[in-house]
Amino acid sequence: MEELLKTNDPVLITAVEAYLKGEGIACFIADTHMSILDGSIGILPRRILVDHDDIDRARRIIKEAGLWP
Secondary structure, eight states: OEEEEEESOHHHHHHHHHHHHHTTOOEEEETTTGGGTTTTSOOSOEEEEEOGGGHHHHHHHHHHTTOOO
16 A cells, blocks of 8 residues: 555544545545644644555545545
8 A cells, every 4th residue: 555645633544534535446544543642732633545556546536525634
């Protein structure tokens, strides 16, 4: 799997995940439980990982949706 996106923004993570799933691209949200270590203040970013074969298509989809940071 490859990192598609890394952000502290939970709304962006949710939106990108929804777009990818809607297009049939499986993704994994990494580091979701790291907030336990930072006291739940959200300073540690989460990562969206997608399969290597889907990375280019996933980038295109989120760019077209205006979600690329």
